[in-house]
Amino acid sequence: MTTIYDLAKKTGISKSTISRVVSGNGYVSETKRKIILDAMHEMNYIPNQVAKNLRKKRTNTIGFLTKEYFPLVGEFLNSFTKIAAKHGYSVNVYFTQTADKELKTLRLLTTHALDAVFILTRINSWDTISSYAKFGPISTWHRVNRPNIYSNFIDHYPIYYHVIDHLYKNGHKNIGHVLSSLRNANTRARIRAIDDFNTSHPDSNQDFRLFYHTQTGTGEDAAKKWLATKNRPSSVMFYADFVAAEFISTLRKNGKKVPDDCLVVGSDNSEIAHMMNMPTIDLCFRNQAHNAFIYLYNELNPDRLPYENQNPHWVDAY
Amino acid sequence: MTTIYDLAKKTGISKSTISRVVSGNGYVSETKRKIILDAMHEMNYIPNQVAKNLRKKRTNTIGFLTKEYFPLVGEFLNSFTKIAAKHGYSVNVYFTQTADKELKTLRLLTTHALDAVFILTRINSWDTISSYAKFGPISTWHRVNRPNIYSNFIDHYPIYYHVIDHLYKNGHKNIGHVLSSLRNANTRARIRAIDDFNTSHPDSNQDFRLFYHTQTGTGEDAAKKWLATKNRPSSVMFYADFVAAEFISTLRKNGKKVPDDCLVVGSDNSEIAHMMNMPTIDLCFRNQAHNAFIYLYNELNPDRLPYENQNPHWVDAY
DNA sequence: TTGAAAGCGCTAACAC
DNA sequence: GTGTTAGCGCTTTCAA
Numbered sequence: 274m275t276t277i278y279d280l281a282k283k284t285g286i287s288k289s290t291i292s293r294v295v296s297g298n299g300y301v302s303e304t305k306r307k308i309i310l311d312a313m314h315e316m317n318y319i320p321n322q323v324a325k326n327l328r329k330k331r332t333n334t335i336g337f338l339t340k341e342y343f344p345l346v347g348e349f350l351n352s353f354t355k356i357a358a359k360h361g362y363s364v365n366v367y368f369t370q371t372a373d374k375e376l377k378t379l380r381l382l383t384t385h386a387l388d389a390v391f392i393l394t395r396i397n398s399w400d401t402i403s404s405y406a407k408f409g410p411i412s413t414w415h416r417v418n419r420p421n422i423y424s425n426f427i428d429h430y431p432i433y434y435h436v437i438d439h440l441y442k443n444g445h446k447n448i449g450h451v452l453s454s455l456r457n458a459n460t461r462a463r464i465r466a467i468d469d470f471n472t473s474h475p476d477s478n479q480d481f482r483l484f485y486h487t488q489t490g491t492g493e494d495a496a497k498k499w500l501a502t503k504n505r506p507s508s509v510m511f512y513a514d515f516v517a518a519e520f521i522s523t524l525r526k527n528g529k530k531v532p533d534d535c536l537v538v539g540s541d542n543s544e545i546a547h548m549m550n551m552p553t554i555d556l557c558f559r560n561q562a563h564n565a566f567i568y569l570y571n572e573l574n575p576d577r578l579p580y581e582n583q584n585p586h587w588v589d590a591y
Numbered sequence: 592m593t594t595i596y597d598l599a600k601k602t603g604i605s606k607s608t609i610s611r612v613v614s615g616n617g618y619v620s621e622t623k624r625k626i627i628l629d630a631m632h633e634m635n636y637i638p639n640q641v642a643k644n645l646r647k648k649r650t651n652t653i654g655f656l657t658k659e660y661f662p663l664v665g666e667f668l669n670s671f672t673k674i675a676a677k678h679g680y681s682v683n684v685y686f687t688q689t690a691d692k693e694l695k696t697l698r699l700l701t702t703h704a705l706d707a708v709f710i711l712t713r714i715n716s717w718d719t720i721s722s723y724a725k726f727g728p729i730s731t732w733h734r735v736n737r738p739n740i741y742s743n744f745i746d747h748y749p750i751y752y753h754v755i756d757h758l759y760k761n762g763h764k765n766i767g768h769v770l771s772s773l774r775n776a777n778t779r780a781r782i783r784a785i786d787d788f789n790t791s792h793p794d795s796n797q798d799f800r801l802f803y804h805t806q807t808g809t810g811e812d813a814a815k816k817w818l819a820t821k822n823r824p825s826s827v828m829f830y831a832d833f834v835a836a837e838f839i840s841t842l843r844k845n846g847k848k849v850p851d852d853c854l855v856v857g858s859d860n861s862e863i864a865h866m867m868n869m870p871t872i873d874l875c876f877r878n879q880a881h882n883a884f885i886y887l888y889n890e891l892n893p894d895r896l897p898y899e900n901q902n903p904h905w906v907d908a909y
Numbered sequence: 910t911t912g913a914a915a916g917c918g919c920t921a922a923c924a925c
Numbered sequence: 926g927t928g929t930t931a932g933c934g935c936t937t938t939c940a941a
C-alpha cells in the first residue's frame with residue numbers, strides 16, 4: 274500500500290506538500306503539484322482514511338439507529354444514505370435491540386468513531402440520549418422537545434383532524450384508530466384531534482382505539498380485535514402503512530372485503546400503501562430524512578445546507 | 592476525553608500495561624489490573640476505536656453494497672447486520688448507483704477503511720470486482736464462480752423445476768415467467784428448468800417470458816404486458832416477491848382477480864409475500880445473509896464459525 | 910510482569 | 926511556497 278511517505282521518498286518532496294495537494298488545502302506551485310499528481314497515479318496512491326480520521330478526529334460517518342427492523346426503515350435509510358453520500362458521509366446502521374446496546378452505540382460518539390447520530394427508533398429516554406449530544410449532534414424524526422436534539426417533526430394534529438373530517442363527510446360515523454405508543458408525542462396529538470372532533474361531532478363514534486409499542490404482528494392483532502368487535506368501525510386509521518397492510522391482509526384471510534367492509538387508512542405514503550391500494554397520509558418521511566441529515570451536516574460543517582419544506586397530505590388509493 | 596495516556600499519568604503505570612488490560616492481551620498482575628480497572632471507571636475511559644483501527648489496520652467494519660433500494664434490501668440488511676453485530680462488526684451501507692461509485696466504495700478495502708465487503712447488487716463485472724479481493728474478502732449471494740469471491744448461492748434449477756411441475760399438476764398448462772437479467776446465472780438456471788420441463792411436457796405453454804434488470808416499476812410493466820397478451824398465462828412466476836406484489840396490485844387496479852384470474856408466485860419468502868397472500872419460494876435469503884457474513888468473518892479471523900444449512904422450498908399462500 | 914520506544918499514515922502549526 | 930516537527934491514541938516488539 275502506497276503511503277504519503279512513499280510518495281515523498283519517490284518525488285523528493287516533503288510529506289506536508291504532498292498532503293496539501295491530496296487534501297486540496299494550502300498553496301502548492303504548479304510544477305510540484307504536477308510531479309506529485311503524476312507520482313500519485315503512477316504509484317496508485319489512495320489516502321488512508323483511518324489515519325486521516327485519527328488526525329482530524331472526524332470519520333465522516335453517521336450512525337443510523339433503529340431499535341428493530343420494519344419496512345419503513347429500509348425506505349427511510351435509503352433516503353438518508355443518499356443525501357449523506359452526496360455530501361461525503363457514509364452511514365453505519367445499528368439495530369440496537371436493547372437499551373444497553375443502544376447506549377453502547379451512542380458511546381461511539383465519544384470516541385469519534387461516529388461524527389453524529391440519527392435516531393429512527395429509540396429505547397432509552399430522550400434525557401439519557403440527549404446527554405450524548407455534547408459529543409456529537411443528534412437528530413431524529415420523532416417529536417421531541419430537547420434543546421440539543423434536532424427534531425424535524427411533523428405535527429400530526431391538523432392533518433389527522435382533517436382526515437377524520439374527510440372520512441366523516443364520506444359517511445364514516447364510526448372510525449377506529451390504531452395508534453402508536455402514548456409516550457409518543459404525536460400519538461397524543463392524534464388523540465387530541467380525535468377528541469376535539471368528537472366534541473364538535475357528538476354523533477360520531479371513535480371508541481375503537483388500540484395502542485402498540487412495536488410494528489411486528491401488530492396489524493394481525495388489530496384485525497383480530499376488529500373482528501371480535503360488535504359495533505365494527507367502517508373505517509380504521511393507522512399509525513403506519515405496514516401495520517395497516519397487515520391488518521388488510523388478515524381481514525382478507527378472514528373473508529372480509531377491503532375497502533367494502535372496512536376502509537383502511539395508512540400513514541407514511543410508503544411503497545406498501547400503493548401495493549395494497551390503500552389511501553394513506555403522506556407525513557413526508559423522505560423530507561424528514563433529508564432534513565435530519567441537513568441538521569447534522571450543518572452542525573458539523575461551517576457551511577449551511579438548506580432545509581426542505583414539508584407538506585403533509587392525504588393520498589388517495591390508486 | 593480520557594485517553595490511555597491520562598490513565599498512565601494518573602496511575603503511574605505505563606501505557607503498555609494499561610493497553611494490556613484494556614485489550615485483554617498479555618499478562619498483568621492482579622494488583623495493577625485492579626488499580627487500572629478502578630481508574631478506568633473513575634475517569635470514564637472509553638478506548639478510541641479510530642486509533643486502534645489505525646494501529647491494527649482493521650476497522651471491524653464491513654461494507655454492504657447494493658446498487659439501489661428495493662424492499663428485500665432492508666430485510667437482507669437486517670439479517671446481515673444482526674449476525675455481524677453479534678460478532679463485533681458494524682455494517683456500512685452503500686447505495687452505489689453508478690459503476691464509478693461502486694469502484695470508489697470497493698477502494699475503501701485498500702485503505703483499510705473497510706475490512707470486507709458484501710455485495711447484494713453489483714454494477715461492475717465480477718472480474719473487476721474480484722480484483723479487489725486481494726485487499727479484503729468479498730462475498731455475495733449471487734451465483735458467481737470466482738475463486739476469490741465467496742458465493743453462497745442457491746441453485747434455482749431444482750426448486751424452479753419442482754414448482755413448475757406443481758403448478759402444471761394443479762392445472763396450469765400456460766405458465767408465465769418474469770425473470771431477472773440473463774447475465775444472472777440463476778436466471779439461466781431457471782430457463783433451463785423451463786425448457787427441460789417443456790421438452791418432457793409438450794402440451795405445456797411457457798412462452799410468456801419477460802426479463803428485467805431492475806425492480807422498480809417492473810411489476811407494473813409486466814402486468815401491462817400480461818393484460819395485453821391474447822393467450823394469457825393462468826399463472827406467473829416471479830424472480831422477486833416485490834415485483835410479484837406490484838404485478839398483483841396492478842392487475843387488481845385493472846379489475847382482475849388474484850389468484851382467480853392469475854395465480855402469482857413470488858420468490859424470496861419475504862414479508863410482502865405474506866402481506867399479499869401469495870405463494871412464494873423460500874430461497875433462504877436469511878441463511879444466505881448469515882453465511883455470507885460467516886465467510887467474511889472466517890477469512891478475517893483465526894477461529895471458525897459454522898455455516899447454516901439451506902433448504903429452498905415452496906411456501907403456500909396463507 | 911512491566912516499561913521504553915517505535916511507529917500506524919496523516920495533518921497542521923510554525924519557521925524559513 | 927515549502928519543509929520540519931510534533932503529535933492524534935493506540936499496540937507491539939524488545940529488553941529488562
